Amino acid sequence: MDHYKTLIKNYAAPAFTAVRGQGLYLYDDAGRAYLDFSTGIAVNALGHSHPRWVAAVQAQAAELTHCSNLFAIPGQQKLADRLVAKAGPGRVLFCNSGAESNDALIKLARLHGKRVNGAEGKRFTVVAAHNAFHGRTFGGMGATPQEKIQGGFRPMLDGFKFGRLNDIKSFEELIDDTVAAVFLESIQGEGGVFPAEPQFLQELRALCTERNTLLMLDEVQCGIGRSGHFFAFEKSGIQPDAIGMAKGLGGGFPIGAIWVAEAYAELFQPGSHGTTFGGSPLASAAANAVLDVIEEEELIEKVAANSAPWHAELKGLAEKYPSQIDCVRGAGYMVGLALKPEGHNLKVTAAAREKQLLIVPAGHNVVRLLPPLTATQEQLNQSVTILEETLTTLANTP
Numbered sequence: 001m002d003h004y005k006t007l008i009k010n011y012a013a014p015a016f017t018a019v020r021g022q023g024l025y026l027y028d029d030a031g032r033a034y035l036d037f038s039t040g041i042a043v044n045a046l047g048h049s050h051p052r053w054v055a056a057v058q059a060q061a062a063e064l065t066h067c068s069n070l071f072a073i074p075g076q077q078k079l080a081d082r083l084v085a086k087a088g089p090g091r092v093l094f095c096n097s098g099a100e101s102n103d104a105l106i107k108l109a110r111l112h113g114k115r116v117n118g119a120e121g122k123r124f125t126v127v128a129a130h131n132a133f134h135g136r137t138f139g140g141m142g143a144t145p146q147e148k149i150q151g152g153f154r155p156m157l158d159g160f161k162f163g164r165l166n167d168i169k170s171f172e173e174l175i176d177d178t179v180a181a182v183f184l185e186s187i188q189g190e191g192g193v194f195p196a197e198p199q200f201l202q203e204l205r206a207l208c209t210e211r212n213t214l215l216m217l218d219e220v221q222c223g224i225g226r227s228g229h230f231f232a233f234e235k236s237g238i239q240p241d242a243i244g245m246a247k248g249l250g251g252g253f254p255i256g257a258i259w260v261a262e263a264y265a266e267l268f269q270p271g272s273h274g275t276t277f278g279g280s281p282l283a284s285a286a287a288n289a290v291l292d293v294i295e296e297e298e299l300i301e302k303v304a305a306n307s308a309p310w311h312a313e314l315k316g317l318a319e320k321y322p323s324q325i326d327c328v329r330g331a332g333y334m335v336g337l338a339l340k341p342e343g344h345n346l347k348v349t350a351a352a353r354e355k356q357l358l359i360v361p362a363g364h365n366v367v368r369l370l371p372p373l374t375a376t377q378e379q380l381n382q383s384v385t386i387l388e389e390t391l392t393t394l395a396n397t398p
């Protein structure tokens, strides 16, 4: 494809050319409409071109797009207030992506370690989880113990160790006085949709408090309503010390954020961290519009209500096609189907696309279903119908 003449080849060849999005549908250059349960990898929380979001972004673009953090930005302050109202007493720092949020969290861990130890460079280890994904910067990669992410780029950033998700003993053994923070996805996304169990998070919370170690949660993919709660960790009833956000927050406009609990929020002082673009007027307007629509359309309540029957339908598919589906995992509108045999996730993704349903492969032979929070019961059911046709077709083709 000509497409590749001047683009660096860091992505696999694309399946088609996307030209337009409307609601639940993404359109290719031939005008074909696809039911989009890929949502730009859990980004388009309101679907494509939600009229409220478009109006807010257009109006802000005409008013003031960017001015940097040299100046106060009212929309950014409003957004921070709203995130604090969701997360708890604390403060927010804005950036532009998931990896940048996570890098800011790793910097927070180092500042915490320095404060606790009294000296720099003694207590800086971050304990993350095997099978995690935290992004492609050196901070994010360091916390992502996967050969396909780290290979070719070593040496990694110093100071990471890894426990096993949902195995509290494996974390207990690692948290000594060199550890500044524990860092986890509340639901592992890229790794194959593995939720952290509530009991594990509760025990980890107690352990981190006891050992004066930060508990930092990566909600970049599972946050902003996708799980049926605003943050996925809410199901466990715990309170983390810091949270990373991005993907769904801007509804398609790049923005990332960290929330930090009051006790640690002053670790960052003027000059200690920053970004040129973070929390621009335009990005803040996009994110405020996402939160407006989530509230006005009661989307989180709808995700919680609609997902139960949808998950039941998907589990029904697993029972009907045991030679192709191993199990169904996830929460709300973040669902993984673990498939078999090996490599079947790529086949199912391609075959579903032929039937005009877009889904996303993930680790452990999984396909992810990531509908926008606006998806109705009927549209969820439509995904099940298309998946069933896809599985039937694949069962009948050797």
Ligand SMILES: *Cc1c(COP(=O)(O)O)cnc(C)c1O
Residues within 6 Å of the ligand: 096, 097, 098, 099, 100, 102, 133, 134, 135, 136, 185, 189, 190, 218, 219, 220, 221, 222, 246, 247
């Ligand atoms: C996507 C993702 C990231 C990285 O976000 P980018 O915006 O691509 O940098 C980090 N953590 C999790 C859990 C993610 O899903």
